[in-house]
Amino acid sequence: QPPNLQIEESRNLERTNCRAKGAAPGFKVAILGAAGGIGQPLALLMKMNPLVSVLHLYDVVNTPGVTADISHMDTGAVVRGFLGQAQLEDALTGMDLVIIPAGVPRKPGMTRDDLFKINAGIVKTLCEGIAKCCPKAIVNVISNPVNSTVPIAAEVFKRAGTFDPKRLLGVTMLDVVRANTFVAEVLGLDPRDVDVPVVGGHAGVTILPLLSQVKPPCSFTAQEIDYLTDRIQNGGTEVVEAKAGAGSATLSMAYAAVKFADACLRGLRGDSGIVQCAFVASQVTELPFFATKVRLGRTGAEEIYPLGPLNEYERVGLEKAKNELAGSIEKGVSFIRK
Numbered sequence: 309q310p311p312n313l314q315i316e317e318s319r320n321l322e323r324t325n326c327r328a329k330g331a332a333p334g335f336k337v338a339i340l341g342a343a344g345g346i347g348q349p350l351a352l353l354m355k356m357n358p359l360v361s362v363l364h365l366y367d368v369v370n371t372p373g374v375t376a377d378i379s380h381m382d383t384g385a386v387v388r389g390f391l392g393q394a395q396l397e398d399a400l401t402g403m404d405l406v407i408i409p410a411g412v413p414r415k416p417g418m419t420r421d422d423l424f425k426i427n428a429g430i431v432k433t434l435c436e437g438i439a440k441c442c443p444k445a446i447v448n449v450i451s452n453p454v455n456s457t458v459p460i461a462a463e464v465f466k467r468a469g470t471f472d473p474k475r476l477l478g479v480t481m482l483d484v485v486r487a488n489t490f491v492a493e494v495l496g497l498d499p500r501d502v503d504v505p506v507v508g509g510h511a512g513v514t515i516l517p518l519l520s521q522v523k524p525p526c527s528f529t530a531q532e533i534d535y536l537t538d539r540i541q542n543g544g545t546e547v548v549e550a551k552a553g554a555g556s557a558t559l560s561m562a563y564a565a566v567k568f569a570d571a572c573l574r575g576l577r578g579d580s581g582i583v584q585c586a587f588v589a590s591q592v593t594e595l596p597f598f599a600t601k602v603r604l605g606r607t608g609a610e611e612i613y614p615l616g617p618l619n620e621y622e623r624v625g626l627e628k629a630k631n632e633l634a635g636s637i638e639k640g641v642s643f644i645r646k
C-alpha cells in the first residue's frame with residue numbers, strides 16, 4: 309500500500325475504535341462488487357448515509373482506487389477497501405448489512421436469465437463467505453437473475469445452517485422506482501407522492517405492477533394500463549438498449565439500492581412503519597419466493613403483506629408471473645442441490 313493509504317487506514321482504524329468506545333450510532337455495511345457500474349455510485353451514496361458508520365468495499369478489481377476516492381468525502385462513515393477472494397472474509401466480518409451488486413450485467417438482446425451461468429457461481433461464493441463471517445447480517449441481493457440468485461443464496465445459507473428467511477432480501481426496488489416515475493408522468497403528479505406496489509419477481513412478466521392499488525387512489529384507461537405495465541416490465545431493457553452494449557441500469561439502480569438499504573437500516577434501528585417491496589421467502593402464493601410489500605424491522609422482513617384485492621388484468625398477470633417464476637426459482641435451487 310502507498311504510505312498515504314497506510315496512514316489513512318490507521319487513522320480510519322482509530323476513528324472506528326473511538327466510535328466503538330463512544331457507542332456512536334451507525335451500522336457496518338459491506339458492498340460486494342463495489343468497483344462496478346452499480347457498486348461505485350452505490351458506495352458514494354452509502355458514504356453519504358448518516359446511518360452508516362463503517363463502509364467496506366469489496367471487489368475482485370479496482371477497490372484500492374474506488375476506496376481512496378470515496379474515503380475523501382467528508383461524511384461520517386469510515387471506508388475500507390478489500391481486493392480479491394483472499395480478503396473476502398475480512399470484508400465481511402462484523403457486518404450488519406451486506407449489499408451484493410457483483411456479477412455481469414446484460415447486453416442488448418440478453419435476458420436476465422442469460423446471466424445465470426456466471427452470476428450464480430459468484431453469488432454462491434459470496435454467500436458462503438457471509439454464512440461464515442456475518443451470518444446475522446441482512447443481505448440485499450442485486451445480482452441478476454434475482455429470481456434465481458435469491459434462491460441460490462437461501463440454499464447456501466440452509467446448507468451452512470444459517471438461513472433466516474427474514475434476513476435475505478432480493479432487491480426489486482428499481483421496479484418500484486420506475487413504476488412510481490412512469491405512473492407519476494401519466495397522472496401529472498410529483499413521483500415522490502406516488503406509491504405503486506410491484507409484486508412477483510424481477511424479470512419481464514414476473515414484474516407485476518398493481519396499478520389498482522396505486523396511492524393516491526386513481527384510475528387508468530385500458531390503454532394506460534397496457535402502456536404502464538409494458539414500460540415497467542421492460543424498463544431495464546429500455547436502459548440496456550439505450551446504453552447499446554455499455555451495460556444495464558447502474559445510476560438509477562444505485563439510487564434504488566440505497567433507498568432500499570436505507571429502509572433496511574432504519575428497520576434495524578427500530579423505526580416503525582418501514583414498508584418496501586422485496587423478493588423474499590414467502591407464503592403469499594404457492595411459490596417459495598415472491599416479491600410483495602414487507603415490513604422491515606430489527607430482524608429484517610418481519611412481516612410479509614398479502615397481495616390485496618387484484619382486478620382481472622392483474623389476476624391474469626399473476627398467473628403468467630408465477631409460471632415463469634417457478635422455473636427460475638427451481639433453477640436456482642437445483643444449482644446448489646445438484
Ligand code: NAI
Binds near residue numbers: 413427434453
Ligand atoms: P458491472 O460489470 O459494471 O460491475 C460488476 C462488478 O462485480 C465488477 O466490478 C466486477 O469486478 C465485480 N465482480 C465480478 N465477480 C466478482 C466476485 N466474484 N466478487 C466480487 N465482485 C465481483 O455490472 P453492474 O452494471 O454493476 O451490474 C451488476 C449486477 O447487478 C448485474 O448482475 C446486473 O444484472 C444486476 N442488476 C440488478 C438490478 C436489479 O434491479 N436487481 C438492476 C440492474 C442491474
